[in-house]
Amino acid sequence: MTPNDITQSLNLARALGLVVSSRIINGVMYVYNAAGQAKPWDNFAAEYPLERLQAMATRAQLHQKPAH
DSSP states (O other), X not given: OOHHHHHHHHHHHHHTTSOSEEEEXXXXXXXXXXXXXXXXXXXXXXXXXXXXXXXXXXXXXXXXXXXO
16 A cells, blocks of 8 residues: 555545544554544555545435535
């Protein structure tokens, strides 16, 4: 995963409400959900690969559009 992929994934995860913050502890990046639970980035990225986050964001945008 390139640094750009990580940035894009993190931004999408934040926009989707999956991640509210992140920090690096002893060289390992952790992401935190709204309940304050931490998960190592590698575990999160395995559960939510970039392609899945992109699909989730697309679905979320479709649901936000008003029906005509």
